[in-house]
Amino acid sequence: MEDHNKIANPCKALEENLVLFHYGDLAESERQQVGNHLTSCAGCAGYLAQLAALLPLTVKTDEPPANFWSDYSRELRHKIDAVSEKKSWRELLGGFFRPRLLPAWGAAAAVTLALALTFGHQFWQSNDPPKEETALIEAMPVAENLEFFNTMDVLDNLDLLESMGNPGDAA
Amino acid sequence: MTPHGPAATRLAAHRPFLSYSGAATISQDRSRWVNPGDEELVARAQSGDRRAFEELVDRHKQKAYYIAFDFARDREDARDLSQEAFLKAFTNLKKFDGRSSFYTWFYRILVNLCLDYKRRQKRRPTDTFDETMEAEVESSHQPQKPRSPDQQVLARQISKRVDEALAALPARQRTAFILKNHQGLSIKEIAELMETAEGTVKVHLHRAVTALRQSLAEFA
Numbered sequence: 001m002e003d004h005n006k007i008a009n010p011c012k013a014l015e016e017n018l019v020l021f022h023y024g025d026l027a028e029s030e031r032q033q034v035g036n037h038l039t040s041c042a043g044c045a046g047y048l049a050q051l052a053a054l055l056p057l058t059v060k061t062d063e064p065p066a067n068f069w070s071d072y073s074r075e076l077r078h079k080i081d082a083v084s085e086k087k088s089w090r091e092l093l094g095g096f097f098r099p100r101l102l103p104a105w106g107a108a109a110a111v112t113l114a115l116a117l118t119f120g121h122q123f124w125q126s127n128d129p130p131k132e133e134t135a136l137i138e139a140m141p142v143a144e145n146l147e148f149f150n151t152m153d154v155l156d157n158l159d160l161l162e163s164m165g166n167p168g169d170a171a
Numbered sequence: 172m173t174p175h176g177p178a179a180t181r182l183a184a185h186r187p188f189l190s191y192s193g194a195a196t197i198s199q200d201r202s203r204w205v206n207p208g209d210e211e212l213v214a215r216a217q218s219g220d221r222r223a224f225e226e227l228v229d230r231h232k233q234k235a236y237y238i239a240f241d242f243a244r245d246r247e248d249a250r251d252l253s254q255e256a257f258l259k260a261f262t263n264l265k266k267f268d269g270r271s272s273f274y275t276w277f278y279r280i281l282v283n284l285c286l287d288y289k290r291r292q293k294r295r296p297t298d299t300f301d302e303t304m305e306a307e308v309e310s311s312h313q314p315q316k317p318r319s320p321d322q323q324v325l326a327r328q329i330s331k332r333v334d335e336a337l338a339a340l341p342a343r344q345r346t347a348f349i350l351k352n353h354q355g356l357s358i359k360e361i362a363e364l365m366e367t368a369e370g371t372v373k374v375h376l377h378r379a380v381t382a383l384r385q386s387l388a389e390f391a
Contacts, residue, residue: 016377023351025358051380054387058333059353062240062249069232076228076254080221080261087262 008046011037018044022051209273217264224264227273228257234354235281241353242285242345244334252288256281275363282350282364286342293338329390336386340379347372348379 010018014037020026021034038045207215209230215223235256240249260267260277267276337345346365350356358376362369 015381016373019377019380020358020373025351050384050388054384054390055352055380057329057387057390058337058348058383060241060244060330060333062237062246064236064246072232072236072250072254073225073228076232076257077225079254079258080224083258083262084221 008043008050010044010047011041014044015047018048019051022048022055210269213264213267213269213273216261217267224261231274231277232257235278238278238281238349238354239285241349242282243288244337248288252284253281256284259284271363275360279364279366282346286346289338289342289345325390329387332387332390336383339386340382343367344375344379344382347375348383351376 014034017026017030017034021031026034034044038048207226209227212223212227216227232253235253236249239252239256240246243249243252256277259280263280267273271279337348340348343365347361350361350364351358356364358369358372362372365372
């Protein structure tokens, strides 16, 4: 741990290019420019040295065991199989509802409805009660209210009945 | 896809796939027949050829795993994340229209999954940094495993600080940094993956490096 690395102060205007210089990602002309600058600027040179020391520390390497990759492939194949199975079911069901099939489904629905209205009418009628029974059902409320109407008639003719009961008054 | 910088040689030793270009090398016609390009495999996979998709998996699984590992820094999680990316690619393969390369499309899926994973992880309470974890981190971090007890303590401190410093970076800065520093992608490739301008990637990278330099200055 050298102290001069801790206080490395690069030229602000060049800092971004120094990072790219470190990664070798500068165009040739810019690379030469930075290279020339580095020979005379201790701050930028120190900064670059610091990047070279620090950035590799951030890389964590991994060397999986020998069977890792074969297990990896086998496991992934199983997962893909499971997904394919689900997918094929979804595609099968989804196939019925594809946009291009919608007109066909609409036409089929219309034909079914027309057939149901035409031929299904008989089935609906067969469930209805016979005509005589229907007439009786319709007449029932009238019959129930007949007495009420009779009472209403008596009330309407009350004056006439009273006058008939007292012939003297009528004269 | 060649890594640059001082870490390149060391990375190449652990990650031989970095030199993979996806192109045939010996005879163009013969290799096209023996070793079809990604686009051809994608077309075959789109028409239902499972073996073509498995070939794509074989080509990209190592790189996918190591990218996921750079984000997750855990073997199990990296395996799950990279496999999830392949599954997602498989289920959405018919939506891939070839406007970008399969490589860009697939790694975009993977990076997004990794970022989601980090977001979920942030919401979880932090685990205690026990001895087992320390030992695991220590053994897998660079530089080479130190021998003396003092060096071991220092390595643990560095590992812990690096993990904290990387976790503290905003998602886009971390993405740009990992893809550049760990994976050696070019600025142009990172910009395509992140769907942003190259200038923006440079800014993210510079800010990430500045933040990490401040966090790790004492270990320089």
